[in-house]
Amino acid sequence: MSRSDFDKDRPDAEERPAEAFRDDEPELAGEPERAEVDVAGYGLQVEDAETEAPDELDGDPSSRISVVSESRPRTDQEEFRWHTGTKHSVEGVEDAIEFLDVHKAFGRNRVLRGLNLGIPENRISMILGPSGTGKSVCIKHMVGLLYPDQGDILVHGESVPNMIDDELFEMRRKFGVLFQDGALFGSMNLYDNVAFPLRQHTDKGEEEIAEIVNGRLREVGLGDANDKMPNELSGGMRKRAGFARALVLDPDIVLFDEPDSGLDPVRTALLCELIKEIHEENGGAYVVITHDIASARRVAEFIAVLWRGRIVESGPAADLFASENPFVRQFLSGESQGPLGME
């Protein structure tokens, strides 16, 4: 089943409503008194009265580190005040994937709220944004694992939500996807995992398959791990194996769902280098979902910053890193001061 309701409306951890996360937090006994402060127009915020900012910051409330929670509903104008939607164009490059005013909600939790985004062809694009803003939901819409409540998603000009099952399965062959934990099949060894798409979708003989699979495994540095089962591999190895499997059919578009999650900085850097090298070799549109700025600096050619279900700003990496937008500037510099709080 590809389009069943069971698939379509299955929320992931990232898609949990904000209230659900708040409910999980233990109540602290003897919690300090809280005071409401409107900090530099960033919305009504609540901060611990006892957590005073240092004296030198007193005159600049926006410099305070504050724990923020929404105490009243915000208007769209307030919520999207930093969302200029500016798209710095990449000249001469067409979009491989387009989101057109996409809305998606899980119950009362509105995840995508009018998303407009173009992913350029032949570039490594990164969708960056704070946790829980709908990045993984974006990826699932691209491959038709989720369907929008409103709006459209085009892959090479074809509308994904309007495809019938057979067209959808055909279209998905353009994609390779690296899931967060590799999503290797637990019942198969590494070799069979990588060979699986070839066996299902091509008429190649076992010798040819072996040649391709071994080549891909060598490329990701797992040439000696053919016989290992997924549960015998480290997190980094599973990701690299997932990468090899994603590439084995030479896809036009490769999606990476937080390839850096759970990896140490060195392995993250090595994985990023690997992505770059393989992109240089194979080309195609690579889309990386992350909130790791170091990875973005290392590999991104195009960046889209997603917040509250809409693009704040998107464009070539250099333009985004030089952006004057306070939200983009804060997020890409990883600073605590700015429009983004703990909400």
Added chain:
Amino acid sequence: MNGLLAAPRAWIETFGEIAGFCGQVLGQVFGGRVFRFFGEALRQAGILILSSTLVICGLVFIIGLQCGIEGAYFTRGTGTPTYAGVFAAWCDLRELVPYAFGYMMAAKVGTGIVAELGSMRISDEIDALEVMGINSMTFLCATRLLASWMVLPFVYIASVGAGFFASYLAVVVQIHEVSAGGYSLIFWMFQNPPDLLFSAIKAMAMATVIVLVGCYYGYNARGGPVGVGTATAKSMVLNIVLVHLIGMLGTQVFWGANPRAPIGG
């Protein structure tokens, strides 16, 4: 009032979802789509044979012993020990072997399917299949159903044999109040090939329902490992209820109007 109706409404909703899901899986088997993954169906058949045959036959063997012992002591009490075969024949073929088969299928195969598919769901393996352009429902559910249809009739016949053998051991060898020939005469007189067919139909209906319910709960598992555990428990409860419903309906339909007993001419 709304609160009172909420639970039945949820049950009906779930029942509708399960029925829809089962319809889709059956459609993929009867529509022939499953044969694109015939290799996977064969693999699943192999897993069923290797992992479940022995345990099913083992349980049915014990049930067969029980039927034999019960029949022998009951007929001894009524002064008709030579008729121990009547009880054993009916108990084995018509009732307890199908039930024991259903119980073990639910406990071993059904829960195994929920756990396997559920863990695949929460670790994104099912999504991975989908994005590779493979219909995950066909690949995971329809292949399992086809495999069960290919293998389980034979497993069931083997388990019926184990039950018969066990009853023979209990009545003739252990309790020994009837000769082997006397027991066999009565035992075979009170059953015939259509009874075996009806019994197999009962068991296959149970097996089909168990596999489909297992696939439904596994395929739609959510909520992490706890969710998989909950889905496994739910599937077990539903399967046990359905096994008894099928058992009762089967007896009513196949032997209700005509008990097929050579009594009174």
